[in-house]
Amino acid sequence: MSSQASVSRDVLPPTPPGPEGSNGNGLLRVQRVPGAWLCVRRTLMPAAFNNRVRVRLYELFVESGRCPSKAEIAADLGRSDSDVADAFHELAAAHMLVLQPGSGEVLMANPLSAVPTPFVVETLSNIGPRSWYGNCIWDALGVIAMMHSDGRVLASCGCCGDSMTVTVRRGQVACEPTGLVHFALPAKKWWDDIVFN
Amino acid sequence: MLLFRSEEQRSEKHIERWCKAWRLPHGATLSMEQAWKLADAWYRDRRSPDWRRRTVDEAHQLFASLGLTSEFWRFS
Numbered sequence: 598m599s600s601q602a603s604v605s606r607d608v609l610p611p612t613p614p615g616p617e618g619s620n621g622n623g624l625l626r627v628q629r630v631p632g633a634w635l636c637v638r639r640t641l642m643p644a645a646f647n648n649r650v651r652v653r654l655y656e657l658f659v660e661s662g663r664c665p666s667k668a669e670i671a672a673d674l675g676r677s678d679s680d681v682a683d684a685f686h687e688l689a690a691a692h693m694l695v696l697q698p699g700s701g702e703v704l705m706a707n708p709l710s711a712v713p714t715p716f717v718v719e720t721l722s723n724i725g726p727r728s729w730y731g732n733c734i735w736d737a738l739g740v741i742a743m744m745h746s747d748g749r750v751l752a753s754c755g756c757c758g759d760s761m762t763v764t765v766r767r768g769q770v771a772c773e774p775t776g777l778v779h780f781a782l783p784a785k786k787w788w789d790d791i792v793f794n
Numbered sequence: 795m796l797l798f799r800s801e802e803q804r805s806e807k808h809i810e811r812w813c814k815a816w817r818l819p820h821g822a823t824l825s826m827e828q829a830w831k832l833a834d835a836w837y838r839d840r841r842s843p844d845w846r847r848r849t850v851d852e853a854h855q856l857f858a859s860l861g862l863t864s865e866f867w868r869f870s
Contacts, residue, residue, distance in 0.1 A: 743840045
């Protein structure tokens with residue numbers, strides 16, 4: 598990291614909406630502060646390395662059942678912790694990961710959550726029965742899809758807290774008791790506050 | 795994105811109560827079938843080394859394939 602500056606929000610185009618956004622400008626917008634983007638200029642990691650980190654993150658997550666740390670991925674890849682930290686920041690800036698404030702460790706490797714959430718997912722894939730946390734109901738169903746397995750989501754009604762179970766078996770979904778999914782924010786605002794969303 | 799009970803066929807009573815409690819306008823409601831299809835299409839290949847982010851147009855096309863065509867589902 599060679600420099601850090603607070604840049605007026607008007608200088609840069611708005612944060613690209615949705616998970617498909619691109620950071621662009623050679624600046625990594627790593628944190629929004631009132632009225633400005635906190636921008637960090639750093640040596641960009643090669644895209645191939647970032648993808649290697651991303652893929653290995655998911656592989657280790659699935660193998661171990663918990664989210665690996667920067668240090669664990671660095672040791673696995675034979676690279677430095679700071680190389681992996683840089684890759685994490687670039688992947689987060691590109692909306693491919695969500696990092697924990699402060700530590701820079703992974704909070705969300707969507708659809709998986711690194712921390713407990715109210716969306717418990719149980720899958721039964723070729724690695725055997727496993728349990729995960731999804732970030733929301735969309736992601737919880739996404740875990741089942743990503744694991745290419747049957748599974749179920751143990752959740753509760755967002756309003757009254759009643760227990761609900763969503764089961765996916767052979768590509769067919771069922772919910773007991775009957776349920777609906779509600780998206781509170783429109784697509785263009787999803788990344789304004791991804792943790793709330 | 796939250797899950798809500800819908801006691802009667804597609805009743806949105808629980809969703810409306812939640813929106814009122816959070817002082818948020820009603821957003822968009824998906825059936826479980828729509829939500830599963832969206833999750834499946836969005837995340838099925840996420841672990842693949844060849845995975846890449848969808849373009850905005852590709853995301854809009856995916857939403858449209860599930861009948862999600864309103865302004866709510868547009869990134870831009």
